[in-house]
Structures are given as structure tokens and as C-alpha cells.
Amino acid sequence: MQELDIAGQGSVRVTRKSDNVVIIEKDLATEQMVLAMGPQHPSTHGVLKLECLTDGEVITEAVPYLGYLHRCFEKHCENVDYPGIVPYTDRMDYLAGMNSEMAFAIAVEKLLDVEIPRRVEFIRVIVSELNRIASHLVAIGTYGIDLGAFTPFLFCFRDREHILSLLEWASGARMLYNYIWIGGIANDVPADFNKRVMEFVHYFRPFATELFKLLTENEIFVKRTKGIGIMPADVAINYGWSGPMLRGSGVKWDLRRNDPYSIYPELDFDVPVPDGKFSDIGDCLSRHLVRALEMEESLRIIEQCIDKMPGSEGFNPRAGVPKRVRPKAGEVYGRAENPRGELGFYIQSDGKSTKPLRCKARSSCFVNLSAMKDLSKGQLIPDLVAIIGSIDIVLGEVDR
Amino acid sequence: MEEGKVVSQSVAASASAYAIIREKFGEAVSAFDANDTMPFFEVLDTSLWQEIALCMRDHAKLKFNYMACLSGVDYPAEEKLGIVCNIESLGVFNHKIAVKVKCSREGGSIPTVSCVWHTANWHEREAYDMYGMHFAGHPDLKRILCPEDWEGYPLRKDYKVQESYHGIKVPY
Numbered sequence: 001m002q003e004l005d006i007a008g009q010g011s012v013r014v015t016r017k018s019d020n021v022v023i024i025e026k027d028l029a030t031e032q033m034v035l036a037m038g039p040q041h042p043s044t045h046g047v048l049k050l051e052c053l054t055d056g057e058v059i060t061e062a063v064p065y066l067g068y069l070h071r072c073f074e075k076h077c078e079n080v081d082y083p084g085i086v087p088y089t090d091r092m093d094y095l096a097g098m099n100s101e102m103a104f105a106i107a108v109e110k111l112l113d114v115e116i117p118r119r120v121e122f123i124r125v126i127v128s129e130l131n132r133i134a135s136h137l138v139a140i141g142t143y144g145i146d147l148g149a150f151t152p153f154l155f156c157f158r159d160r161e162h163i164l165s166l167l168e169w170a171s172g173a174r175m176l177y178n179y180i181w182i183g184g185i186a187n188d189v190p191a192d193f194n195k196r197v198m199e200f201v202h203y204f205r206p207f208a209t210e211l212f213k214l215l216t217e218n219e220i221f222v223k224r225t226k227g228i229g230i231m232p233a234d235v236a237i238n239y240g241w242s243g244p245m246l247r248g249s250g251v252k253w254d255l256r257r258n259d260p261y262s263i264y265p266e267l268d269f270d271v272p273v274p275d276g277k278f279s280d281i282g283d284c285l286s287r288h289l290v291r292a293l294e295m296e297e298s299l300r301i302i303e304q305c306i307d308k309m310p311g312s313e314g315f316n317p318r319a320g321v322p323k324r325v326r327p328k329a330g331e332v333y334g335r336a337e338n339p340r341g342e343l344g345f346y347i348q349s350d351g352k353s354t355k356p357l358r359c360k361a362r363s364s365c366f367v368n369l370s371a372m373k374d375l376s377k378g379q380l381i382p383d384l385v386a387i388i389g390s391i392d393i394v395l396g397e398v399d400r
Numbered sequence: 401m402e403e404g405k406v407v408s409q410s411v412a413a414s415a416s417a418y419a420i421i422r423e424k425f426g427e428a429v430s431a432f433d434a435n436d437t438m439p440f441f442e443v444l445d446t447s448l449w450q451e452i453a454l455c456m457r458d459h460a461k462l463k464f465n466y467m468a469c470l471s472g473v474d475y476p477a478e479e480k481l482g483i484v485c486n487i488e489s490l491g492v493f494n495h496k497i498a499v500k501v502k503c504s505r506e507g508g509s510i511p512t513v514s515c516v517w518h519t520a521n522w523h524e525r526e527a528y529d530m531y532g533m534h535f536a537g538h539p540d541l542k543r544i545l546c547p548e549d550w551e552g553y554p555l556r557k558d559y560k561v562q563e564s565y566h567g568i569k570v571p572y
Contacts, residue, residue, distance in 0.1 A: 330438070344469050
């Protein structure tokens with residue numbers, strides 16, 4: 001090896017491999033660069049800013065900056081009465097409004113002595129499972145776009161439209177429903193609703209297989225996601241992860257099973273967890289896989305609900321809705337399994353007022369996103385996009 | 401009736417978890433409030449909060465490995481601020497409990513537990529952002545949802561919104 005020192009270029013090493021191959025190595029000085037990704041960036045799914053400290057293509061640290069969509073949810077809650085909060089919860093996770101409403105209704109109902117009619121429970125579960133499928137379709141579709149697959153997105157949105165039409169038919173709105181009220185629902189479902197939902201279930205079931213061929217088993221997609229952003233189970237729990245993120249790390253934890261609410265204990269469904277054959281446990285592909293498999297389980301739940309649902313004779317959807325919601329004094333932490341994980345509401349009531357003293361929303365994506373620093377360390381910039389996509393954030397819920 | 405049974409079972413589980421903490425820390429923790437919506441106890445000696453948290457996480461019979469939620473709270477009547485933590489044992493024992501920690505309203509400080517549960521990191525930042533209590537030992541204590549130069553702490557009961565922010569009229 002021959003070492004030359006050329007002024008201004010640092011040290012240069014010249015190695016002669018053979019007669020016509022010479023390797024020249026230069027010690028170039030590298031320096032860390034700050035790369036701001038967002039607030040307006042297509043892969044951040046909203047207004048999230050990631051300040052990445054990069055060393056070449058490798059990220060040494062990515063710090064998320066939030067709050068661009070902060071709409072003072074908790075401050076508003078202290079100034080409106082309980083039923084008035086329900087529309088605000090829609091606007092938190094706007095892709096899964098029904099699920100958010102359900103979580104809030106469950107939390108308040110723990111402090112109230114109301115009896116929920118059985119048919120209401122079934123309708124609640126049907127609409128929130130439909131909404132779960134719609135939300136997963138967006139998650140999967142946009143994840144495909146993040147990684148350069150445009151076609152699955154169109155397929156997903158085509159079928160999501162079907163669900164949104166059904167929910168619009170039931171509630172009158174496409175995304176921001178105000179349908180699940182405290183103690184009941186706004187109104188009964190239309191006469192042929194169950195029939196149409198079953199039509200959708202039969203229509204949609206083959207799509208789950210189609211999606212596997214189209215995206216999940218796609219070679220390029222697998223190469224981009226397998227082994228990327230691995231999160232071990234114990235760290236995931238310590239970070240407070242929940243939902244598909246936690247199950248992607250191999251922890252079989254679903255609030256519908258482990259802290260059951262509504263009529264879920266009566267229903268038969270599986271909690272899909274990756275087995276490590278197709279994906280590495282805890283990587284981006286596992287998280288995607290959990291979402292893809294969960295849609296099938298939601299279909300099963302919907303089918304059973306429609307089978308078991310009591311008829312509408314003498315049914316009053318507002319029978320349990322109190323004229324004035326005034327919960328007993330006390331505190332409650334109520335939660336439900338949202339498409340993105342555990343959505344919880346901590347509510348403090350003084351027993352006199354119709355407004356909560358304190359209402360805190362425990363947002364699932366807020367908590368899931370907080371692991372970003374750990375997840376992104378040492379990853380390549382294109383892989384960062386795969387990781388953010390796999391967290392499936394909705395900034396409306398992160399910033400509240 | 402079935403429902404009532406399940407609730408009382410879970411309260412009994414958190415009561416027995418509390419008994420272990422009480423035995424270890426004695427007077428540093430308050431009596432157990434066994435209501436059925438959110439059973440809780442309060443940490444009276446705030447300086448021991450981190451130690452209690454660590455014991456809750458690592459004790460062989462407790463294993464509270466999952467912090468579901470940490471909410472800041474204002475208690476204007478007591479002249480105090482506080483936090484409420486909903487903690488549970490995920491996948492090990494399935495018991496859960498809530499813990500309250502309070503500090504004084506002006507210049508109050510609570511030891512951080514972000515080193516015990518990573519979840520607490522951002523939640524403590526949020527509590528600081530909204531209520532202004534200090535979390536001693538927090539690695540990155542700054543505002544998270546509001547802009548960094550925002551004045552006041554919005555969720556305090558006596559909060560008055562600032563007149564203008566960078567030349568923009570705030571109240572409308």
C-alpha cells in the first residue's frame with residue numbers, strides 16, 4: 001500500500017490490486033446534516049415535522065415535532081357538556097370516528113347508571129367494525145403509496161367508499177358521524193341496512209386475498225418492509241404501544257379480548273399475531289400483516305352481530321340516552337380498541353356539573369409515535385418513510 | 401350481575417397489588433380508594449415516586465409493565481397540581497391501578513418516571529405544556545403541543561389567554 005498526502009485532499013491511499021486495477025481511497029471528512037422532513041411532506045400523512053440528523057444516508061436521530069394540528073380538545077371539553085364532546089371525538093381520529101365515539105361513550109357510561117339496549121350494542125359494534133375496516137384500508141393503501149405501489153391504494157379506496165356509503169346511510173355523514181351517543185345511538189339503522197352490510201361482507205371477503213397477492217406478498221414491498229424498524233416486545237410494552245403495533249411485535253393483546261367491553265365477549269374472533277414465518281416479528285411487515293389479517297376478523301364479527309342482533313320491534317335507540325348527562329362524582333379511565341390501538345379517556349366529574357372537570361384523551365398514535373427516536377436510529381432515509389407509514393399515524397389524534 | 405362480579409374482581413386484584421406497595425413504602429402512600437370506576441392511591445411523599453414506580457414495574461408480584469395514560473390535573477381548591485397515572489400489568493397479571501401524585505401550584509416539581517416507562521416521556525411533556533409543573537430529571541422537558549413561546553399553561557383553571565401572539569389577535 002502506498003500512502004500519498006496531497007495537499008487539500010486529506011490522506012489518499014492507493015492500492016494496486018493487479019496490473020490494471022488500482023483502488024484509490026480518500027479520507028473524506030463527513031459531517032452530520034440536519035434534514036427537516038415535513039411539516040408538509042406526503043409521507044408524514046399530515047402535518048408532522050421530523051428533524052433528522054443524518055450521516056450520509058443514515059439517520060442518527062429523528063426528532064418528531066408535533067402540535068401543528070392542535071385544536072385544544074381537552075380545553076374544549078371543559079367548556080361543553082358531555083354529549084357536546086362526542087362530535088369533537090370524531091374530529092380526533094377522523095378515519096375512525098365511530099371507534100372514537102364508542103370509546104368516549106364507554107368511558108362516560110361507566111360513571112352513569114344507564115342500561116344500554118342490546119340492539120344498540122350490536123349496532124355500535126357493527127358500525128365500529130365497519131369503520132375499523134375502512135380505517136385499515138386507508139392505512140394499507142397509503143402505506144403502499146409510501147413505498148411506491150400506487151394500485152393497491154385505488155383498490156382500497158374503492159372499497160372504503162362502499163363502507164362510507166353504508167355509514168352515511170346509517171348516520172347521515174361520511175366521516176364525522178356523531179352517531180354513537182352516550183347511552184345509545186342517534187337513530188336506528190335503516191330497514192335494509194343488515195342486508196346491505198351482508199352484501200358488502202360477501203363482496204369484500206375475496207378482496208382480502210386479492211390484497212395479499214397485490215401488496216402483502218409483493219416482492220418489492222416485502223423487500224422494503226421485512227426486517228425494517230424492528231421493535232422487541234418488551235420495549236414495545238414499555239413504550240406503551242397498543243393495537244396492531246403491539247401485536248406486530250408478537251404480543252397477543254387486544255382490548256376487545258383482554259379488557260372486554262360491549263358485546264365482544266359473546267363474539268368469536270381471533271387476534272392475529274405474526275408467527276415469524278413470513279415476516280420478522282416486530283418489523284414493519286408484521287405490523288402491516290396484522291392490519292391485513294384484522295380486516296378478515298372484523299368481517300367475522302360483523303357477520304355474527306347481524307346473526308345475533310335482536311329485531312327492531314319496539315326498539316328505541318335513545319331509550320338509554322339521559323336528558324341531561326350528569327355523571328356521578330368520581331374519576332374514570334375508559335378505553336376501547338381503536339384501529340390504531342388503545343384510545344382511552346380519563347374523565348373527572350364533580351357530580352354536579354354537566355361538563356367534565358377534566359377530560360384527557362389518551363391517543364394511541366401519540367404514544368405509538370413517541371418511539372420514533374428509537375425506531376429510526378441507524379436506519380436509511382427511505383426506510384424512515386416505511387417506518388412512519390407502518391405506525392399509521394393520524395395527526396388529528398396525535399395533536400388533538 | 402355478571403358485570404358487577406367482574407368489576408369487583410378487578411378491584412380486589414388492584415387492592416392486593418396495593419397491599420404490597422403499602423407494605424414496602426408504609427406512610428409514603430395514602431390509603432387505597434377502592435371505588436369501582438378507577439381504584440387509586442396517592443403518593444404522599446413525592447420524592448419517593450420514582451422509587452415506587454420502579455418497584456411497581458420490577459417487583460415479582462406486581463410487574464406493572466404498561467403505563468396506559470398519564471394525565472395532568474389541576475386542583476385549585478387545594479392549591480395543587482398533580483398527575484394521574486393509569487398503570488397496568490400487561491400480559492403478566494392483568495391487574496391495574498391508578499396512582500396520583502401532587503405538587504404545589506407554584507414552582508411545584510414531581511420526579512419523572514420517563515426512565516421507568518418510556519410512555520411517560522411525552523405524557524409528562526404534555527402535562528408540563530398544559531399545567532406547568534416541573535418534572536425533575538426529565539431528559540427533554542419542553543412544550544410539545546403548544547408553540548415553545550406560548551405564554552401560560554392553558555389547562556389551568558385560572559388560565560387567561562394572551563392578547564396577541566406574534567401580532568395575531570388570540571381571543572375571538
